[in-house]
Amino acid sequence: xxxxxxxxxxxxxxxxxxxxxxxxxxxxxxxxxxxxxxxxxxxxxxxxxxxxxxxxxxxxxxxxxxxxxxxxxxxxxxxxxxxxxxxxxxxxxxxxxxxxxxxxxxxxxxxxxxxxxxxxxxxxxxxxxxxxxxxxxxxxxxxxxxxxxxxxxxxxxxxxxxxxxxxxxxxxxxxxxxxxxxxxxxxxxxxxxxxxxxxxxxxxxxxxxxxxxxxxxxxxxxxxxxxxxxxxxxxxxxxxxxxxxxxxxxxxxxxxxxxxxxxxxxxxxxxxxxxxxxxxxxxxxxxxxxxxxxxxxxxxxxxxxxxxxxxxxxxxxxxxxxxxxxxxxxxxxxxxxxxxxxxxxxxxxxxxxxxxxxxxxx
Numbered sequence: 001x002x003x004x005x006x007x008x009x010x011x012x013x014x015x016x017x018x019x020x021x022x023x024x025x026x027x028x029x030x031x032x033x034x035x036x037x038x039x040x041x042x043x044x045x046x047x048x049x050x051x052x053x054x055x056x057x058x059x060x061x062x063x064x065x066x067x068x069x070x071x072x073x074x075x076x077x078x079x080x081x082x083x084x085x086x087x088x089x090x091x092x093x094x095x096x097x098x099x100x101x102x103x104x105x106x107x108x109x110x111x112x113x114x115x116x117x118x119x120x121x122x123x124x125x126x127x128x129x130x131x132x133x134x135x136x137x138x139x140x141x142x143x144x145x146x147x148x149x150x151x152x153x154x155x156x157x158x159x160x161x162x163x164x165x166x167x168x169x170x171x172x173x174x175x176x177x178x179x180x181x182x183x184x185x186x187x188x189x190x191x192x193x194x195x196x197x198x199x200x201x202x203x204x205x206x207x208x209x210x211x212x213x214x215x216x217x218x219x220x221x222x223x224x225x226x227x228x229x230x231x232x233x234x235x236x237x238x239x240x241x242x243x244x245x246x247x248x249x250x251x252x253x254x255x256x257x258x259x260x261x262x263x264x265x266x267x268x269x270x271x272x273x274x275x276x277x278x279x280x281x282x283x284x285x286x287x288x289x290x291x292x293x294x295x296x297x298x299x300x301x302x303x304x305x306x307x308x309x310x311x312x313x314x315x316x317x318x319x320x321x322x323x324x325x326x327x328x329x330x331x332x333x334x335x336x337x338x339x340x341x342x343x344x345x346x347x348x349x350x351x352x353x354x355x356x357x358x359x360x361x362x
Contacts, residue, residue, distance in 0.1 A: 040123075077261065090260065111129060123139055130180040143195070153218070234310070235268065238266035247333070248334075258345050296312065298313045336359060
């Protein structure tokens with residue numbers, strides 16, 4: 001680690017650069033911990049340009065923790081639609097209820113308390129405490145990891161857990177007592193705008209002369225690329241079941257993947273099944289009714305983080321039977337124009353868009 005004087009020079013250089021170059025973001029207008037908290041949750045695995053309109057709409061609808069805590073989960077999820085990783089929204093909603101009930105609506109200002117709230121980990125707690133409460137607490141996201149790895153030529157050497165701990169230790173040592181929140185934001189900003197994963201802009205980096213990887217000419221070797229498992233491929237058949245100008249939708253079980261979101265019924269195709277045979281089997285299992293397949297409407301391909309889905313969608317006019325949907329929270333017959341009021345997973349949302357565009361005409 002650098003000497004005290006070297007650390008102070010690094011801190012001064014980075015903060016000076018941040019004062020000149022920081023991007024204008026709506027959550028930087030004040031030190032209120034609530035919007036800072038919301039922004040940090042939204043920014044997880046999501047780019048700033050994508051987050052800004054979501055953040056602004058969120059704060060208009062839920063300007064306070066009390067307002068958020070008192071809102072229906074369906075309303076909260078609808079505001080999150082398109083950001084993905086819906087557990088982030090559900091946890092934020094749950095945590096808001098805890099803060100309102102146990103802390104009179106005031107965001108806790110201690111690490112041990114914050115870390116107990118749903119959806120808050122070490123990074124988010126550090127961001128809230130340093131930015132909102134001016135506490136000397138570190139942060140470590142993907143951008144900060146990359147900056148530190150290059151500054152101090154740090155690699156995992158095949159032991160990721162040890163490397164992660166070293167990064168946290170280094171981040172902790174660097175955070176200054178004055179302006180810790182600005183310093184943490186500066187580290188993240190540097191990684192997001194200058195110290196890029198590919199083709200970093202070293203010539204304009206305020207830490208160029210202090211970067212060991214730059215001095216050695218090995219910037220492109222840090223950090224080492226992650227070994228990613230290939231995404232699992234899943235093929236699914238889904239039914240748009242219609243009856244009297246309405247379409248059937250069901251809500252996914254809260255405890256499962258994408259829990260609480262709405263979907264069109266269907267399921268995974270087995271290796272020995274056709275798309276149609278799969279759909280008839282799944283609907284029988286899910287709803288307890290037979291279906292009549294009129295025609296195939298579309299094929300949708302969508303990539304999630306850990307898997308890629310091919311969704312074969314069929315139009316199935318209502319035939320007969322009593323619905324016994326045992327694998328969902330609830331089900332409804334909904335007018336086509338009302339589908340936009342419900343929150344669907346990204347692949348299903350494409351079906352909704354198609355139905356709304358043609359007014360349910362097949």
